[in-house]
Structure formats: structure tokens, C-alpha cells
Amino acid sequence: MELNRRTKTLIITLAISLFLLIIGILIGDIGIIGNFIILSVFIVSIPQVLMSYIEYRDIKDMEAKFPFFLRDLTESIRSGMPLHKAVINAGKVDYGKLSKEVKKMAHQLTWGVNIIKVFEQAEKRLKQSEIMSKNMRIIIETYKTGGEIDKTLDSISNAILTIQETQNERKSMLNQYVVAMYAITYIFIGIIVGISKLLIPIFSSSTGASIGALGTIMGNPCESCLYMPSGSCFPCYIYFNICTLLGTNKETIGCYYLGLFFSMIIVQSICSGLVAGQISEGSIRAGIKHSMIMLTTSFGIIFILVKLKMLGV
Numbered sequence: 665m666e667l668n669r670r671t672k673t674l675i676i677t678l679a680i681s682l683f684l685l686i687i688g689i690l691i692g693d694i695g696i697i698g699n700f701i702i703l704s705v706f707i708v709s710i711p712q713v714l715m716s717y718i719e720y721r722d723i724k725d726m727e728a729k730f731p732f733f734l735r736d737l738t739e740s741i742r743s744g745m746p747l748h749k750a751v752i753n754a755g756k757v758d759y760g761k762l763s764k765e766v767k768k769m770a771h772q773l774t775w776g777v778n779i780i781k782v783f784e785q786a787e788k789r790l791k792q793s794e795i796m797s798k799n800m801r802i803i804i805e806t807y808k809t810g811g812e813i814d815k816t817l818d819s820i821s822n823a824i825l826t827i828q829e830t831q832n833e834r835k836s837m838l839n840q841y842v843v844a845m846y847a848i849t850y851i852f853i854g855i856i857v858g859i860s861k862l863l864i865p866i867f868s869s870s871t872g873a874s875i876g877a878l879g880t881i882m883g884n885p886c887e888s889c890l891y892m893p894s895g896s897c898f899p900c901y902i903y904f905n906i907c908t909l910l911g912t913n914k915e916t917i918g919c920y921y922l923g924l925f926f927s928m929i930i931v932q933s934i935c936s937g938l939v940a941g942q943i944s945e946g947s948i949r950a951g952i953k954h955s956m957i958m959l960t961t962s963f964g965i966i967f968i969l970v971k972l973k974m975l976g977v
Contacts, residue, residue, distance in 0.1 A: 668716050677708045700904060717952035721760045723793045728828065730796055733766060734821035741784065741814040748779045765789060791825040795824060835944050842954070845940040849958050852932050853965055856925045860975050862888060864918055884917040902927065910970045922975055926966060933958035 681704035684745040733754060740750035753769025757763075761968035765786055772782045787800035799820045886904070891896035903923025907914040914920055934955045941951020969975045 667762065670712065674708070677711055681707050699901065699905060702905065713952055716949055719792070720947065720949040725760050726762040727764070727793055727795050729762040731821040731824045733759050733762060734817045736957070737815050738817040738821070747813055748773045780807065799824070838943050842940045842944050845936045846958065847935050849962060850869050850932055853929060853962060857969060857974055861926065862920055864921055877965050886920050890915060910967060912970060922970070929962050929966065930959065933962050
């Protein structure tokens with residue numbers, strides 16, 4: 665069974681993650697096990713997310729060139745070429761990411777493969793694109809029934825171009841909401857700075873705990889995990905790693921709030937980016953690029969704020 669690139673990558677990353685977890689178990693330190701679990705999640709998820717977005721981007725590029733491929737077939741057929749000759753001729757034209765599929769179809773036809781089988785195999789390869797797979801099926805059925813294939817191809821290309829124009833108009837109209845998702849993320853960072861400057865001085869004391877307005881003792885919830893590791897300390901180990909990454913002392917209460925707020929920002933950036941993609945392009949996968957931008961910029965802002973002593977102290 666032939667495995668695609670994503671499946672191969674998933675198998676390799678799962679094997680690496682399993683190896684790390686086995687090492688952590690053999691060491692027996694719960695803190696190291698927790699760190700390896702976090703690292704394993706990133707090792708497995710990040711390549712899959714990036715490859716998913718690359719596939720989505722390639723499909724969109726292919727869909728954009730698909731109408732021009734159909735129009736070239738139409739012109740060739742109207743000039744007197746049969747369909748299989750028109751496809752072979754189109755294999756010499758550059759259609760971006762779609763060229764690979766067109767050239768594969770052209771090569772199959774030069775080898776004498778039946779044209780219906782060639783289009784059926786292309787339909788299966790392009791099944792991730794609803795637009796291309798459905799229209800490939802229409803072309804196949806039209807050819808089988810002996811219909812006017814040139815008129816069918818011309819109608820399909822015009823319909824796809826109309827759909828794409830509508831989608832572009834929709835995207836431009838909804839760009840203001842995408843900007844709003846970015847604004848929400850960065851405003852959230854500002855709120856976190858305000859909360860940190862207000863709460864941490866109240867909760868901090870020389871003993872690591874303070875008396876709140878209602879008489880309750882409020883200190884560093886992760887303080888005990890520094891000296892007595894346990895399974896319940898897993899979130900604290902995440903916060904400790906964040907503080908180490910940002911260069912903050914993990915023994916302070918500021919580390920606890922920095923880790924907590926940084927985790928919230930990560931969730932906020934990822935979710936806001938995915939929502940932005942769904943709003944602008946109607947696909948969650950399209951939001952991966954927005955999530956990556958928000959994550960990168962948010963990390964940079966947090967890093968600067970920590971260096972300026974506005975967070976984590």
C-alpha cells in the first residue's frame with residue numbers, strides 16, 4: 665500500500681514521540697515525562713498542520729487555474745482536435761500547481777490509456793477539491809453520452825470563474841472582520857498586561873502568599889511543585905517551561921501568571937486565526953496562516969514585554 669507524504673510524516677513523528685516518552689518513563693522523573701509529552705505534541709501536530717495548509721494552498725492554486733485549462737481544451741476542440749489530443753497539447757502549457765496533473769493525464773494518453781479512465785483517475789486524485797472533482801465527473805459523463813464536449817467545457821469554465829469572482833468579492837467584504845480578529849488578539853495581550861500589573865503586586869509577598877480582600881490566602885499555586893513533584897503538577901511544568909523559554913525565574917508568582925496568560929494567548933491566537941480563515945475564505949484550513957501570524961507576533965510582543973519587566977515579575 666502506497667503511503668502519502670502526510671501519512672509517512674505522521675508515522676515518523678509518532679515514532680519519535682514514542683521514543684521520547686519511553687526515555688522519560690525509564691528516567692522516572694515526572695517533570696521530564698511532562699516535558700517530553702509537551703514536546704511530543706508539538707512534534708506530531710506542527711508538521712501535520714503545516715502540511716495541511718500547504719495542501720489547501722496548492723488546491724486553491726489548482727482551482728484558480730482549472731478554468732483556463734478547460735478553456736484551452738475548448739479552443740483546441742473547436743479548432744478540430746479530438747479531446748485526447750487537446751489534453752496532450754494542454755500538457756505543454758504552464759498551469760501552476762495544476763500542471764503536474766495535466767502532464768500526468770497527457771503522459772497517460774500518449775501511452776494509449778483510455779481517455780475515460782484518465783479522467784476518472786484524475787477525478788480521484790483531485791477529490792480534495794469539490795469543484796474540480798465534480799466537474800471532472802460532468803466531463804466524463806458528457807463524453808460518454810456523446811454530448812457537445814466543447815460547449816460543456818465552456819459552460820463549466822464560465823461557471824467556475826463566476827464562483828471565484830463571487831468568492832473574491834465575499835473575501836474583500838469580510839476583510840474588516842479578519843482585522844477585528846487580529847485586534848481582539850492584541851487587545852487581549854494589553855488586558856493581560858493590565859491584570860498582571862494589578863494582581864501580581866497584590867498577591868506577591870516575601871513569604872510567597874498574601875491575604876486577599878476576603879481573608880483568603882493567595883500565593884503561588886505552583887510553589888509546591890518546585891519541591892514535591894506529582895502528577896497534579898503537570899500544568900505547572902508547562903508554566904515552568906514557558907518561564908524558562910522567556911528567561912523568567914520560575915520560583916516567583918510572576919512565573920505562574922506569565923505561564924497562565926501565555927497559554928491563554930496561544931489558545932486565543934490559534935482560535936482567532938482559524939475563525940478568521942473561516943470568515944474570509946470559508947475554510948478552517950485557510951485560517952492556519954492567520955494562526956501562525958498571530959502566534960509569531962504574540963510571542964514577539966510577550967518576549968519584549970518580559971524584557972521590559974511588564975510581565976513575569
